[in-house]
Amino acid sequence: MTRKFTEKRILIATHNAGKLEEMSQLFAPKGISVVGAAEMNLAEPEETESTFVGNARIKAHAAVKATGLPALSDDSGIEVEALDNAPGVFTADWAETPNGRDFMLAMTKTHSKLEEIAAPHPRRARFCATLVLAWPDGHDEVFAGKVNGTLVWPIRGKLGHGYDPMFQPDGYDITFAEMDADQKNAISHRADAFSKLMSGCFD
Template sequence: MTRKFTETRILFATHNAGKLEEVQQLFAPYGVSVVGAAEMNLPEPEETENTFVGNARIKAHAATKATGIPALSDDSGIEVEALDNAPGVYTADWAETPNGRDFLMAMTKTHDLLEKANAPHPRRARFCATMVLAWPDGHDEVFEGTVNGTLVWPIRGELGHGYDPMFQPDGHEQTFAEMTADQKNAISHRADVFAKLITGCFD
């Protein structure tokens, strides 16, 4: 049996404003207020695992221990089939620069590697999201979601964040970055994992 969530406030262990907003929208119907790690002045723990689950666990447990508030964390990334599922857990690392994250650089690197490998079209990829909900007593629940699609080049769209302009989900003509938040939230990897979290811990 998964543990049910009975609080009115949850800490989302992220410093990413885009992700925080997405999760606040998703939680709105459940009467749960979501506070971000930045608001609580929490440091970003080092992500030392090589799996989404491992890194999500590190973030959730660090946040709940520091604050005493149940904490939700998410580790997500894009896996590109022709690149042996890279960048995967290192998706954000591919975008790191001395001045913050540059996802245009990361997407260009991905495209260049695919070209170099002469990867056939369609170039398949999937977004993966893992969510861990941890309580101060050390208990946690783990949920995983995915969405499959193809990579496009040149990139399209101004909305979304991360690799959204390069990713066209299966069954759709638009990239994630061309969709409204509502359209994307209905089908994204985060929507998939969130639905499982709600079924497991809230319904």
């Protein structure tokens, strides 16, 4: 049995304003107030694990320890089959530059690596998201979501973020970056993990 969430306030262990906004909207109907890591002046812990769940656990438990509030964190990325599931947990690292993250750079790097090995088409990939909800007593619950699709080149679309312009989900002829937020949020890896979280701990 998963533990039910009975508190009225939850800390979202992210410094990403877009993610915080998205999660606030999801929790609003439940009457739960949301606070973000930046608001609480939390440092970002070092992500030293080689799995999504490992890094999500680091973030959730660090936030709980620092604030005493139950915390929700997520770790997500894209896995490209022909690249042995890289970049995976290192998705954001592939975008790192001295001036911040550049996902055009990351997408170009991914495409170049696929070209170098002459990866056959369709080039299969999946977006993965793992949510960890942690309580002050050390208990946590884990929910994983994913969405399968193919990579396109040249990239298409101006919406979304990260690898969205390169990813076309199965069953659609447009990329995540060509979908409006409502359409993407209904089928995304994070939506998949969220629906499991909601039915596990909140319904």
